[in-house]
Each structure stands twice: as C-alpha cells, then as structure tokens.
Amino acid sequence: MxxxxxxxxxxxxxxxxxxxxxxxxxxxxxxxxxxxxxxxxxxxxxxxxxxxxxxxxxxxxxxxxxxxxxxxxxxxxxxxxxxxxxxxxxxxxxxxxxxxxxxxxxxxxxxxxxxxxxxxxxxxxxEDFIFSLMQQAHMKPKFAYGILAAFHLMPNIAKELDDAKLAYRVRGVRLSAWSLKPFFAVLVNCICWSENLAMAMESKGFDGDDDRTCYQIIKKxxxxxxxxxxxxxxxxxxxxxxxx
Incomplete structure (x- = not known):
C-alpha cells in the first residue's frame, strides 16, 4: 500500500x-x-x-x-x-x-x-522518486537523468575502487587505510564515464531543455x-x- x-x-x-x-x-x-x-x-x-x-x-x-x-x-x-x-x-x-x-x-x-x-x-x-520529481515537481530532465546516472554508477565506482586497491597490492605497494591514491584513479574513470554517457545521450537525441515524454507515468x-x-x-x- x-x-x-x-x-x-x-x-x-x-x-x-x-x-x-x-x-x-x-x-x-x-x-x-x-x-x-x-x-x-x-x-x-x-x-x-x-x-x-x-x-x-x-x-x-x-x-x-x-x-x-x-x-x-x-x-x-x-x-x-x-x-x-x-x-x-x-x-x-x-x-x-x-x-x-x-x-x-x-x-x-x-x-x-x-x-x-x-x-x-x-x-x-x-527511480520512481526521480520520475515523480520530473512529472509532478517539473524538475528539468538533465538534472533528473544526471542523478539517475550517478545512482546507477555507484556499484561500478565501488568495484573500480576495489580494483585500484588490488592493483596497488599486486605491485607490492602498501597503502594505509586513509590513503587517497586509489580514489584518484576512480575519479579519473568517473570523469571518463560521465563524458561517455553524455555523448551517448546526445547521440540518441537527448536535449535537457525540451519537454520529453516519459515511458513510466507516475500517477497521483x-x-x-x-x-x-x-x-x-x-x-x-x-x-x-x-x-x-
């Protein structure tokens, strides 16, 4: 309910x-x-x-x-x-x-x-909350889809952080628990992912300023x-x- x-x-x-x-x-x-x-x-x-x-x-x-x-x-x-x-x-x-x-x-x-x-x-x-913000609160699609992209990239970011820490251990580099070195590699990859995602959305005709139809309608x-x-x-x- x-x-x-x-x-x-x-x-x-x-x-x-x-x-x-x-x-x-x-x-x-x-x-x-x-x-x-x-x-x-x-x-x-x-x-x-x-x-x-x-x-x-x-x-x-x-x-x-x-x-x-x-x-x-x-x-x-x-x-x-x-x-x-x-x-x-x-x-x-x-x-x-x-x-x-x-x-x-x-x-x-x-x-x-x-x-x-x-x-x-x-x-x-x-996802339902973001779609509801778009439809009932009239949030701009570029902000809504940006939040959704960050939300869905979170598992990849966690995996990338684990891979970066593993790479340092393979090379015999010991890192303290508070070391920021693995995070720099993750940050670079996140920037690349965001650019690739933006180009992919633009290639599919996405324009954040125009009104768009929604495949999932959140009813009130x-x-x-x-x-x-x-x-x-x-x-x-x-x-x-x-x-x-």
Whole structure:
C-alpha cells in the first residue's frame, strides 16, 4: 500500500511533518508518530523486515544515548543543608522529574524523525522518486537523468575502487587505510564515464531543455491527498492537544 503512494507527495508530506516536529516538544506526539511509522512499514509495505530491524539497531542506540545524557546532565544538583531535608527531597524529586522529561523529549525526538525517514526510504524506489520529481515537481530532465546516472554508477565506482586497491597490492605497494591514491584513479574513470554517457545521450537525441515524454507515468490520486491531509492534520492536532 505505501509503495503505491505518489513519491513526490509522500516526500513533501514527510518533509512538512518533519518541519512541524522541529517546533514540537511533545513526548506523546513523537512516540505516536514513531509507532505509526513502524505499523505502516511492517504492516502495510513490502519492505524487508530484517533490513528495517538492522537499521533500527543504531537508531535505538542513539535514542538510548540521548536519553541517558538528558537524564543525567539536564537536572540541577543541590547539596542538602542541615535541617532542610524535607525541602531538599521535594527539590530533588522535581529535578529528577524534569530530567526524565527532558530525556524523553530527546530520545523520542530521535525516534520520530528516524521513523519518518524510514517510512519514506524503505517504501520508495529511487527511480520512481526521480520520475515523480520530473512529472509532478517539473524538475528539468538533465538534472533528473544526471542523478539517475550517478545512482546507477555507484556499484561500478565501488568495484573500480576495489580494483585500484588490488592493483596497488599486486605491485607490492602498501597503502594505509586513509590513503587517497586509489580514489584518484576512480575519479579519473568517473570523469571518463560521465563524458561517455553524455555523448551517448546526445547521440540518441537527448536535449535537457525540451519537454520529453516519459515511458513510466507516475500517477497521483485522491489517496495521496488524503495521506497528506491526515498526516499533517494529526501532527498539528498533536501539537495543540498533546501537552506532555
């Protein structure tokens, strides 16, 4: 279901939601958005559950780290004075409650942004998103196809880097882990590939300034509008009614 949504409208909805969340400090809203994102990913998408689980591991570590940092360092430590144990206990409880609330704000904030990012990343194909930008956002074809070319060349770049490192090892040249020598060879090959690709596209009649027809039409429908209205409306309502 989530894969059928228009990528451009989905991206704009999540972007606006993220901007609204940057002005929000509600723990309930942050946590509810993370839970909703996980429900949509695991229940209404074809994303690989193992891949999502692996991504959530560093997210959980980051959230826990911020929780501990906020809980341990956001409170004010006070030294008790003689005869003031009652007031000190009350002050310590207040400080602990404030620290816990700040820690929850920080940790759930990470979870909410991570959930929204995962919702878009694992339910959207890169090519469909670029085609959607061309058709709905009217991105110029030369920029769109340039991004697609770089995207599809990434596996070749990684292989070329491995070949360059292997060539140095065959010649008996030892390189440190931070050596930039293999990257220069890869950079030269990337420039050659880009020139060859540009000439190939021009030889096929490609002109980045003219309007072009698309073999793959990315459709938009009422479901995309409903998804945007419900998501943004829920965040706005949560900012008003969720005070904790």
């Amino acid at each position: 989530m894969e059928k949504l228009n990528p451009f409208y989905k991206a704009m909805t999540i972007l606006i939601t993220g901007i609204l969340l940057s002005f929000n400090y509600s723990v309930i809203l942050n946590m509810s958005l993370f839970v909703i994102s996980m429900v949509l990913i695991f229940g209404f998408s074809d994303a690989k559950k193992s891949t999502v689980a692996k991504i959530l591991i560093p997210v959980g570590i980051a959230a826990m780290s911020l929780f501990m940092a906020g809980f341990l360092h956001s409170g004010t430590v006070q030294t008790p004075k003689a005869g003031t144990f009652t007031s000190y206990n009350f002050s310590a409880m207040t400080s602990a409650a404030t620290s816990l609330y700040n820690a929850l704000q920080l940790s759930t904030r990470v979870l909410s942004f991570a959930g929204l990012g995962l919702l878009f990343a694992v339910t959207t194909k890169g 429908g009422p479901v995309d509008v409903v998804f945007a209205i419900v998501t943004i409306g829920y965040v706005l309502s949560g900012m008003i009614f969720f005070q904790f």
